[in-house]
Amino acid sequence: MLEVHGLTVRFGGITALDGVGFSVRRGEMTGLIGPNGAGKTTLFNCLTRRYDADAGTVRYEGKDLLAVPPHAIAAAGIARTFQNLGLFPHMSVRDNVLVGAHHRGGAGFLTASLRLPRVRREEARLRAEADGVLDRLALTRVADHPATGLPFGTLKRVELARALVGRPELLLLDEPVNGLNSAEVGEFAGTLRAIREEFDVTMVVVEHHMGFVMGTCDRVVCLNFGRKIAEGPPAEVQRDPEVMRAYLGTTG
Ligand SMILES: Nc1ncnc2c1ncn2[C@@H]1O[C@H](COP(=O)(O)OP(=O)(O)OP(=O)(O)O)[C@@H](O)[C@H]1O
Numbered sequence: 573m574l575e576v577h578g579l580t581v582r583f584g585g586i587t588a589l590d591g592v593g594f595s596v597r598r599g600e601m602t603g604l605i606g607p608n609g610a611g612k613t614t615l616f617n618c619l620t621r622r623y624d625a626d627a628g629t630v631r632y633e634g635k636d637l638l639a640v641p642p643h644a645i646a647a648a649g650i651a652r653t654f655q656n657l658g659l660f661p662h663m664s665v666r667d668n669v670l671v672g673a674h675h676r677g678g679a680g681f682l683t684a685s686l687r688l689p690r691v692r693r694e695e696a697r698l699r700a701e702a703d704g705v706l707d708r709l710a711l712t713r714v715a716d717h718p719a720t721g722l723p724f725g726t727l728k729r730v731e732l733a734r735a736l737v738g739r740p741e742l743l744l745l746d747e748p749v750n751g752l753n754s755a756e757v758g759e760f761a762g763t764l765r766a767i768r769e770e771f772d773v774t775m776v777v778v779e780h781h782m783g784f785v786m787g788t789c790d791r792v793v794c795l796n797f798g799r800k801i802a803e804g805p806p807a808e809v810q811r812d813p814e815v816m817r818a819y820l821g822t823t824g
Pocket residue numbers: 583586587588606607608609610611612613614615
């Protein structure tokens with residue numbers, strides 16, 4: 573589904589990604605790990621076209637992803653969640669989730685402003701879909717509540733709901749369990765595994781929580797200083813001497 577080759581991104585003197593290559597198969601959950609500053613977020617920002625690559629190629633379902641303009645990423649089937657939650661605090665949970673479906677409405681500015689019957693039907697359809705996703709993620713009770721003031725674990729599910737309502741084929745999750753307590757981590761991991769089947773979605777997950785990565789991902793890619801240093805099944809990557817050195821910060 574995704575083939576990354578020689579991806580390089582520089583910021584002035586810093587090479588945030590240095591010739592990174594890996595591939596993701598449809599239906600897999602791939603973990604992307606590495607110490608702080610390894611380049612994980614930069615990689616996500618390339619895949620969603622927020623950052624331009626200085627070199628390399630990314631093929632997504634056989635197409636050149638780097639040629640897709642940023643505004644067309646959602647329609648291409650790619651969604652993401654954010655490390656620090658990208659929600660609108662004063663909007664209701666339902667409206668936050670509906671933002672994720674914006675590219676699925678066919679109405680233009682004029683037809684939407686005139687609220688023609690077709691537009692109203694379309695809005696009703698997307699609302700019903702959003703309500704289905706809210707229900708699936710146990711968010712119905714808070715659907716009309718503003719995002720602000722809700723517990724962090726709930727907001728993580730709202731972010732996931734917003735990404736899912738866009739019907740993505742590839743979902744990029746940036747630290748989905750960061751800030752959750754250990755019971756919540758286990759619960760969220762179970763939810764993600766189930767969602768992957770139910771929504772037929774391929775996932776790439778940036779995460780520092782090793783228990784989550786090792787227990788939930790099918791494959792793991794490890795970056796360090798912008799380079800890929802290991803790739804493979806979780807247990808293998810965890811034992812890799814270079815990965816251990818990268819995390820322990822030793823040279824021996
Ligand atoms: N917009 C930017 N401008 C300048 N430097 C940047 C920018 N974005 C990232 N960097 C630098 O690129 C390198 C990789 O950063 P990145 O945020 O991708 O790492 P990360 O693996 O996501 O780290 P963390 O786990 O802390 O989120 C770092 O040295 C960072 O300072």
